[in-house]
Amino acid sequence: MLVRPIQKFLRKLGQPLVTFFSRLGELSLFVARSVYNCFTPPFYLNNIWRQLVDIGFYSLPVVALTTIFAGMVIALQSYSGFSRFGAESAVASVVLISVTRELAPALSALMVAGRIGAAMAAEIGTMRVTEQIDALTTLSTNPFKYLIAPRVIASVIVLPVLVMIGDVIGIFGGYVVGVYQLGFNPANYIKSTIDNLQALDITTGLVKAAVFGFIIAVMGCYNGYKSKGGAQGVGDATTNSVVSSSILILIFNYIITGMFFSK
């Protein structure tokens, strides 16, 4: 008598689980294929260049605005927080550490995921549903090499560059607030920033940036590549790419931080 409901229950439980793991397998294969094709010729240098410009150059304003306000707000917050312990002088180094380790990489990556990941998913998704990807194949061109590898390569190269620029702008934002609003002595602020500057803070930020770049490109391309069913499918792909890459960025942000700084 109980068999039926149990079966029903197991089916309810099993179906999403099977879907989840088959998706995960599909994604793993996709990632493996993408990486493999990043390292095997032919390389479409024109396409890589176009992506570098698209992802890097045109993301500069977004990254600049994000990081400058992040630096400014950190200066304000840490000042008001630390003044309780009379530790206001730590503001410069707190800005330095939080911008280079966390804010510049994570916030820039989230912004770029919205800007670039979505665009990748939409473009590749449209190419999928209008058969342009099949057309590439019939013209003896591997879509992974022509479409996906250039995006992954460009994204992994350019995100660290963006974050480096973001570091400078973010610290400058902190400086502006520190000097003009909180009344720090400019020379002291700069000296305290430079004294606290450590290579590790910068490098972890850049390592994160490269990983985030990879996540953004792969999730954008994957969702676009697998999209089906016309305009709605492309819309779903765009949404999924932004949501999934944002979540993965936050997860890997934690994991990488743990790898470098946990004792």
Place this chain on the structure above:
Amino acid sequence: MSNPKIKITNLHKAFGRKVVLDGIDLEIAEGESLVVIGGSGTGKSVLIKCIQGILTPDKGSILVDDQEVVGVSEKEKELLHSKMGMLFQGGALFDSLSVWENVAFGLIENQNMERKAAKMEAIRVLRQVGLAPDVADLSPSELSGGMQKRVGLARAIATRPEIIFFDEPTTGLDPIMSDVINDLIIESVKGLGATALTITHDMASARKIADRIAMLYQGKIIWQGTVKEMDKTNNEYVRQFINGSSQGPIKVEV
């Protein structure tokens, strides 16, 4: 008779529980133009994609020039594709590239032709399909449906393939433009001496471009023969299809 250019034996393909191809046997001779007719959703496109290696069949064999296509490596597939050209139903032109870059795509990327020479060649092929040279620098989105089809045809024949596939070449075109495209298809196929496989449900088009017609129904080839034989056949399925009648053995799933 020499060996067929394409030989398909017992081809099966299913998506989940939905069986699309259920044991296809089909041969296409070199230089022949075969038209596969059949209703929408009967798996005509799936058949072409299997031959091209875009989809992997569940069972069966496809020989192109006596070489097995099913289960070959990516490298061999690329080699196979260099023999083939395809005109897609929606054109499938690359909208990030200009018209001439579309036409010259295979020449530049695979035959490593210089861009300048490739552009000249592209313009020559465009003229062949009846398009003026000043179209070359436009973007595909600026063209009408008929012109996009022509550009798609130009791209398909630019690499001088041995086999050309036509996926619903006249769908979405007015009758006159359809006939123009039919003429262009015949011209370019005969001009290249290529083997052609067309899938369509447009009977006027099928009559015009076919050396031989095969009808696909419920995953099987249920009839094949010349246009003349088709008009005389007693096969009820074929008769219903060519007369375009809702009455008969073919039931439309609504």
